[in-house]
Amino acid sequence: MAPRGHNNSNSESESKGKSSNAAASTTTTRTGVKQRLSTAQQQYLKDLNHKNIHNNHPENKPLPNPVDFEEYSDEFLRQYKDKFQLNSADNLSLQGYLLGSRIGKHTYSAKRNQKNMPDARITKHKLAKSVKDHFENYNVREAECLPQFIYKVQNKKKKFRMEFKG
Incomplete structure (x- = not known):
């Protein structure tokens, strides 16, 4: 009776090569599937978060139409x-x-x-x-509107201060 690990191949090196190639081909397809699933899962989670998770802070209410x-x-x-x-x-x-x-x-x-x-x-x-x-x-x-607008934008977060030049 032949040993259990014995194949009907001509040499041991051929049998090892065949088994390693088969294992390598399954891992590459598995990792490819894993990457596709993780990408799909990430997209699903992004869509889920976008649709169902909201920040209900009072400051985040939608702004009214400026002309209404x-x-x-x-x-x-x-x-x-x-x-x-x-x-x-x-x-x-x-x-x-x-x-x-x-x-x-x-x-x-x-x-x-x-x-x-x-x-x-x-x-x-x-x-x-x-x-x-x-x-x-x-x-x-x-002539009045633009300088006021530029001043407000530039000094938006600054506090009022006076500078004395001597």
């Missing part, structure tokens, strides 16, 4: 109106909306907010529309 003035706060719209001295009334506060109810219409404050009165107030939608109209029709003076 209805998204801005009442305070911002009032400041814009006051800065550019727009000829429109202030918008209604929460109390103004409450005065619009059936009972609130009989009060002195509600009567004062009617259209023909001098202190009448308007809705946020109307104020935003007047601010948007002014913004779109406002002529920008480049």
